Amino acid sequence: MIKGFYMRYFKLKHWGLNGWLLLVLALMSALQLACKKDLFEANINTVDNSITLTANLGPDQGISLSEQNSEMTLLILKWSDPGYFTDTARGNVIISYILDLDTSASFGAGKSYNLGVSVTSDSLTGLSLNNKLLAIGCTPSSANIVFTRIRSVFNGDTLASNTISFTATPYALPLPALLIMGEGGWTTPATRTNGYLLTSAKNDNKYEGYINFSYANWGGANCKLLSTVDNSGYGWGTDAYTLQKGADISTLGNLWITPCPNYMKVNVDLDALTISYTPIKFS
Structure with missing residues (x-):
């Protein structure tokens, strides 16, 4: 009877140790996967290329706005893909884009506009551009130097394109x-x-x-x-x-x-x- 009790106790203790070992191994495996996932997230955040911004500006880099050209497309901005790494199992990453406009190259007091995701161009009509110029403090009927750039945003990381400057002469509108x-x-x-x-x-x-x-x-x-x-x-x-x-x-x-x-x-x-x-x- 004592021998049988000892054998049952030994088996329980033996399997208990195996259970603990299996649990430790499982936790270590999960930790490794988590580390690999973190490394992957870091890689997917890594930017391989910069964003190159271009605009359809003439040799004088100037745009004159009026009620007559308010419905015409006056400014077309195009930019390159920032080149985030992707994973075939997850598909392409989703990147959102922001347009910055300011009267200063530091972009400290201008306006920012969300352009959406998966876009690489933006077209502005005369009226839309005129409203944006007035919103950043441009003086109507006068030539104003304006700075613009595109920013990509992914998972909290932001990448800015090169800055383009141009001269714009907006027209006055009745106040909203x-x-x-x-x-x-x-x-x-x-x-x-x-x-x-x-x-x-x-x-x-x-x-x-x-x-x-x-x-x-x-x-x-x-x-x-x-x-x-x-x-x-x-x-x-x-x-x-x-x-x-x-x-x-x-x-x-x-x-x-x-x-x-x-x-x-x-x-x-x-x-x-x-x-x-x-x-x-x-x-």
Whole structure:
């Protein structure tokens, strides 16, 4: 009996040791695979080539914009593939591209535009380029030196192309505006009219204006906002200081501006979809 117990104990102990050995070997194998995967990820992040950017600019490297050529393609940018390593088992890596525009070669205060993935060219119409030039602070009707480049982004790594500079003369456009559209008995002009609009001085989706809310119903005024950029409407959001955007302004709830009647300074941020208004008095 004692001998049988000893043999069973020895077998359990023996198989237990084997089990532990197998577990250790399995963990070591998994660790090796993880290390190989990390090495592969490092390799796939490695850039083999630089990005070469070219543009369809003439000998004078200049572009003059006007309403007459606003629908024409004026700037075509093309760039080479950055040459990330790929793995046949996983397929090609997905690389996204960004267009940078600035009035400084340091690209410290310009604008960046996402171009999408798997693209190696971008075409800009006169209107699109003109809007971008105004957005980075170019002076209308004057020659401005502009710098552009392409950046590729993959897995947190960024690679910039060579920089191309050119001279551009944009034309002035009416400032983007939000028209105040009176509701609930308050009638306002149906077209762009000074005194009934908010403008975006920097073309950055932030609007400001001074509005005389002369009409009052139960101490407030009802209205909606209509964009001159894309005809989008903006109405009541979740409270008196938030907005909801809609393609059909008639389906939106009315904003409630209070206290009225009052002369108000109104600020709108279309990125944050917020509105604020403060009664003011002119001395």
